[in-house]
Amino acid sequence: MISQYAMIVDVSRCIGCNSCIVACKQENGITKGSGWLQVWRKELFRNHLNRYYNPQSCRHCAEPDCVAVCPVGAIHRSEDGLVIHNVERCIGCQVCVATCPHGGMKIMSNGKVGKCSLCNHLLQRGKEPACVSVCPVDARVFGEREVLIREAGLHMTNLISKGISVHLEGAEEKEQTMVLYLVKVVGL
């Protein structure tokens, strides 16, 4: 079962201002030198310069690899679809970090692992995650899954009509995630 809510990260919109990272650190009181969210600057040069910013955090998969590999059962998937990490159980073996295909598990400054909670405490109060509420370009949007996927479809059609190939990661049955990524497909 996947949650009726979802978040879409639209990589084509990100301007690399790092607001989301700092909002995440503030909201979740993350210690200095650690973080659950990263934004990577990518540059590709083929016929012309293609530079984009690639945000990276836990995608809350429907079938998470991290849950499967954790030797102490510190990670579980809740009924509402969130992948939750229990820091007290975590032994810092970091196997999940190596396994996660999305780079969502982060090594923290205390040697343990940390990950995005999708600001569960805010969701329970009916609010959106901290990174979503600050994002100045709506590269991060939270809402009802169906609505978001429909809107992303329109946006994609628009982008494709301009000759930009895009792909929505996490929408298909096999690889469902709660945090979906709208990514540009950079051709060779």
Add this chain to the structure above:
Amino acid sequence: MGFYVRPQSLGINSKPLKQDENLRTSICCLCNGGCGLKVSLDQDGKVQAVFGDPDNPYNKGKICAKPMEIVQTLYGPYRVGYPMKKVNDKFERITWDEALELIAQKHNQHIKESGTGSIVGITSKIGGSYSKLAHSIFSELVGMANYGTGPICTDSEVNVRKKIFGNGSSSGPLSDVVRAKILLIVGNNCAQTKVGQFHWILEAKRQGTRVVVIDTRYTETAQVADRFIQIRPGTDGALGMALLKIIIENNLYDQSFIAEHTNGFERLTQAVEPFTLERAADITGIPRNVIEELAQDLASRKPGMLFEGRGIVCVNNAGATIRAFEDLMAILGNVGKPGSGIISHINNHGNIKDLIREKDVVKPDRERSAEALYQAMEEGEIKMVFIAGNPCVNWPDSKRMTKAIQGLDFVVSHTLFLDDSAMLADVILPATHWLEEAGVQSSVHRVLQWKDQVAVIYAEARSGGDLFRQLAEHMGIATSYFPNSPETAWELERTHNKSIEGITMERMRRTPGGVHFPCSENGQEAERLYESGLFSTPSGKVELVENDIAIEYIDMFDSPGNQGVSSEKYPYLLSTNKVASHYHTICQYSNWAWEMEKPYVEIHPQTASEIGVMDGSPIRLETETSSIVLHARVTRTVPRGCLSTQPYFGTRSIYGLLPINSLFPVVADPVGGNLVSKNIMCNAKAEGGQGQ
């Protein structure tokens, strides 16, 4: 084998914020974007978190990292809490009364012995509207000349625009972009410098505004533009003049606007005559058809707006460039209509008039340009400086500035942080942060917004508003002119300034997003300037000519700072560019800012291989002025031969790094007067180890 415990891992490294239903509303006072904020306080009234205000119609809850970083700077180790006096090179805590008495005594002594010109203020961070008013009253009463943000940021833009339109402020609000058909962004990375308000530009783009970005670097703003035109550094003026020529020659200009509202069109036509497409393409490196197409776009898409940035203001040939682009908007008739005009973060609502009786006004007995300030300090003509800012980091030739300030008889620093400049002071006064002071904040949308005091004042900090009144008292000057609170200050300002007469505190409070100015007493707010077609120049018209000159393009290499510099010795160009995580030097005391942005110099892969460096390796940057070492960030964002870094950081900060401004000579744009922090000839070489 038993269990073992890693002691470090026992710590919990995350702790979500507690729910706070009692958030306070404020306005961010960092970049003049004017973003609405919601602030969470702890039980002692200290700031514990900052969020965007979703009810503010301008930023709609969106903010950049800077206001969030405040929490760490406010209560961090660099914050100054008490007045201090330097005794044998060490700071000793004193009382406010002792500090004020000492300053008053020195101030009076120097005025008596060496005249009012022997004391100047370097005051780019004076505080909110209350402090600004008290500071201007104080300066008028004692004859103190001040150097604010102008010389390092806005002078050229303000001065040139004032000559053309009669007012140095922006002529239209940023929110007007959704009504524009084309938005021309020149030398401005607003995606990083006006982050919280950038969604207006994206919204405009969605609604069909064509966004054209002209820049030397492939900026984040360029990344989202409909068209990015990469230009050779310092040649924007030539592009502007070529566009003018095409538009004039093909009769694409607004003929009735020119006939009714401008002076000097003939001279402008002559001035741009030599700027043929061939010549412009040759100078700027932009293909001819791209220039032609841009001219056609500008002519056919009306109304249009212009958003200039520091990329064409803080350069050594700024005057001609700003004039070319603003004249362009004028001859296209893109002024005074919805969706047209010039957007800027310069939003002066005018000065107070007739507050101080003529007999009480003291004029400084000497006038100096920002350039001449250095020499006057070095030669002992200036004895005392009042600092509210960080000139040892954000003014050019930082080492020279530091030395000049060290040589003075008496230095006062009213400051938030123990920064590079405060370290040189004889007396340090703790300043309030803008979250600790009520007042009015202007924004890029030409609105004034009221903010209440949100946080409890830190230790013994005092606002400039209180400081200048109390200092006047200690100096034996009548204090009756001074307001005693932010509220009375605004009332005083409002009643002595026609352009904001209708903007009462109550009105700002009850209007989400604030009130547009000018706003007369009968309450009519004007969203944009010149809607009546009457300009603020003496003639009431747009002045396309000044002193018989329309525009005079001077090559960047023949302009101050580069003129006569050997291109063999200094083959590259050095510029500074702002990033989203910092604002001037005041965010660098935050760990988050430090984690987000470390100092680096952007360098093109070919230039990097020329000098034998790889990504991350140290580079020594040299100009005629000085040299420093920074790590390379190899990127195609910058063109070959151009190096670019951030204008922040100081030796007294988390970074502990000599500021990049050390490398810039003390030179100003001859037309507008702005000090230069871009396009200066430099050399770069690999530092240490391999590659040498």
